[in-house]
Amino acid sequence: NAGVTQTPKFQVLKTGQSMTLQCAQDMNHNSMYWYRQDPGMGLRLIYYSASEGTTDKGEVPNGYNVSRLNKREFSLRLESAAPSQTSVYFCASSLDSNYGYTFGSGTRLTVV
Amino acid sequence: QKEVEQNSGPLSVPEGAIASLNCTYSDRGSQSFFWYRQYSGKSPELIMSIYSNGDKEDGRFTAQLNKASQYVSLLIRDSQPSDSATYLCAPWGSTNAGKSTFGDGTTLTVKP
Numbered sequence: 001n002a003g004v005t006q007t008p009k010f011q012v013l014k015t016g017q018s019m020t021l022q023c024a025q026d027m028n029h030n031s032m033y034w035y036r037q038d039p040g041m042g043l044r045l046i047y048y049s050a051s052e053g054t055t056d057k058g059e060v061p062n063g064y065n066v067s068r069l070n071k072r073e074f075s076l077r078l079e080s081a082a083p084s085q086t087s088v089y090f091c092a093s094s095l096d097s098n099y100g101y102t103f104g105s106g107t108r109l110t111v112v
Numbered sequence: 113q114k115e116v117e118q119n120s121g122p123l124s125v126p127e128g129a130i131a132s133l134n135c136t137y138s139d140r141g142s143q144s145f146f147w148y149r150q151y152s153g154k155s156p157e158l159i160m161s162i163y164s165n166g167d168k169e170d171g172r173f174t175a176q177l178n179k180a181s182q183y184v185s186l187l188i189r190d191s192q193p194s195d196s197a198t199y200l201c202a203p204w205g206s207t208n209a210g211k212s213t214f215g216d217g218t219t220l221t222v223k224p
Binding site: 040090100 | 144148156157163210211
């Protein structure tokens, strides 16, 4: 009964480095999401995938790319990390509009 | 104007009191409405959903929806210190929107 699993939980990057945040869900949900949360800014949508094979930009997509690898997995890639990308990143999934989101435990990323 | 507005916090209530959290939204096509609770340093957790005008009760929590006024609220009766958290309002967008939009949240503190 894992739900939504995110890895890693913590990461420190140097400016310019790249990394991929992994997310997997075992609930057979159709939609998956990546959010970032900064102090005082609430949750901001980076990218989402309404169904397997589709991805769409959210509110703050610049500097990020995503891959919906299959129905279970949705990864977020930072190609060249910047200090402005220091944040807590949450992955979420949803069956459909009647069920809301299930969130992963988050990744705390620091870019120095 | 933000798509989802929540009453500015922080909100402080004594133990045993009723806490009232309010939310207005701009998308008239929204049909599903969700409340999430987020403890400090943790990920958001879905606590209530409501789809029809009126009230929906679940234990000490009551969600209220008025689509004509584009207003949704969450009442917490007999507030407990364990209710101290940030509460996020998240209407699901119009049909085929594929996602929720989150308010910035209201931080509730319940004082013993």
